[in-house]
Amino acid sequence: MAHRMTGPIRTLVIGGSGQIGARVTGRLLAMGHAVSVLTRGAAVAPGARALTGALSDRSAVRAALETGIDRVVLITPDMRDQGEVETAIIAELAAAKVGFVAKLSAQSAGLSPPVSFGRHHAVAERALVVSGLPHAVLRPTFYQDSLLLFAGDIRRGKPMMLPVKSGRVAMVAASDVAEALALLAHRAEPRSPVTLTGPAALSFPDIAGMIGAATGQRVGFRTVPALLARLVLPLAAGLPFWKAQLVVDLFRAIERGAQEPVSRDGPALLGRPPATLSDFLAARHADFAPDAS
Numbered sequence: 001m002a003h004r005m006t007g008p009i010r011t012l013v014i015g016g017s018g019q020i021g022a023r024v025t026g027r028l029l030a031m032g033h034a035v036s037v038l039t040r041g042a043a044v045a046p047g048a049r050a051l052t053g054a055l056s057d058r059s060a061v062r063a064a065l066e067t068g069i070d071r072v073v074l075i076t077p078d079m080r081d082q083g084e085v086e087t088a089i090i091a092e093l094a095a096a097k098v099g100f101v102a103k104l105s106a107q108s109a110g111l112s113p114p115v116s117f118g119r120h121h122a123v124a125e126r127a128l129v130v131s132g133l134p135h136a137v138l139r140p141t142f143y144q145d146s147l148l149l150f151a152g153d154i155r156r157g158k159p160m161m162l163p164v165k166s167g168r169v170a171m172v173a174a175s176d177v178a179e180a181l182a183l184l185a186h187r188a189e190p191r192s193p194v195t196l197t198g199p200a201a202l203s204f205p206d207i208a209g210m211i212g213a214a215t216g217q218r219v220g221f222r223t224v225p226a227l228l229a230r231l232v233l234p235l236a237a238g239l240p241f242w243k244a245q246l247v248v249d250l251f252r253a254i255e256r257g258a259q260e261p262v263s264r265d266g267p268a269l270l271g272r273p274p275a276t277l278s279d280f281l282a283a284r285h286a287d288f289a290p291d292a293s
């Protein structure tokens with residue numbers, strides 16, 4: 001798409017109503033972009049334009065691009081066919097000749113071989129390279145915010161239970177992921193993938209201890225055997241079967257140290273150290289604090 005000589009940069013955020021996308025949208029608006037969000041009907045950030053349609057519907061993506069888009073931020077949720085969905089979106093971006101694509105990937109896509117959710121992202125990253133579109137890819141580790149999945153159990157005095165025996169993970173704040181992705185879209189410099197980690201690798205028993213210390217309670221940690229987790233997670237946590245398998249695969253990779261290295265990419269891009277887990281726990285203290293009863 002030919003770049004206009006005047007006016008704000010017109011950026012489409014695919015997935016822009018979600019956990020990361022809503023924050024990216026806010027940041028791009030603050031940086032002066034005219035932001036559109038493709039959504040099936042969710043609320044979007046004030047100041048953004050909502051374009052109705054599903055990111056999994058190619059014709060909806062095409063229609064969104066036909067409104068006049070210079071750059072795209074590509075975020076898709078975990079889906080069984082995520083690699084194919086993103087590949088189809090990228091084909092539409094290439095047909096529309098968008099000026100730049102900033103894609104949210106996962107650290108597990110950069111492993112050799114890619115594992116778990118990263119296998120889908122690796123397929124999409126490859127499609128982006130083959131498309132020839134100018135792009136940047138952000139590969140974050142496990143979000144600190146994913147610990148909120150355990151908040152209800154922790155408030156009720158139950159231990160954290162995960163299919164992981166050992167290994168440490170350099171978890172990253174979702175707010176840092178959003179800031180980094182918005183910066184990549186704003187700077188629009190084609191580059192090799194950016195690995196975004198938190199500032200320190202922690203074991204899950206350490207993390208349980210830190211949640212306990214931050215909220216004045218004892219938070220235990222228990223390992224669930226991987227085979228049991230594969231069978232039980234779909235029932236106990238309501239996860240679809242395919243997703244439960246990818247979750248267990250990710251924790252197996254973590255046991256092998258896959259998310260232990262602390263990357264220097266984040267500080268270089270953000271111009272500051274990424275947020276610590278203590279920062280996150282201070283901000284979300286009320287979510288984990290024991291139920292008053």
Ligand SMILES: NC(=O)c1ccc[n+]([C@@H]2O[C@H](COP(=O)([O-])OP(=O)(O)OC[C@H]3O[C@@H](n4cnc5c(N)ncnc54)[C@H](OP(=O)(O)O)[C@@H]3O)[C@@H](O)[C@H]2O)c1
Pocket residue numbers: 015016017018019020021038039040041042053054055056075076077078079104105106107117140141142143146
């Ligand atoms: N969680 C982690 O620790 C972690 C770590 C590294 C990377 N990641 C990556 O982060 C990405 C997810 O980011 P996120 O949490 O910001 O996404 P999200 O909030 O789960 O989803 C983004 C948007 O996708 C749309 N959506 C959801 N389900 C859909 C469906 N079935 N069909 C069509 N559209 C659907 C929704 O938009 P509408 O309802 O408005 O249409 C939603 O707002 C994934 O690619 C994941 O691999 C996650």
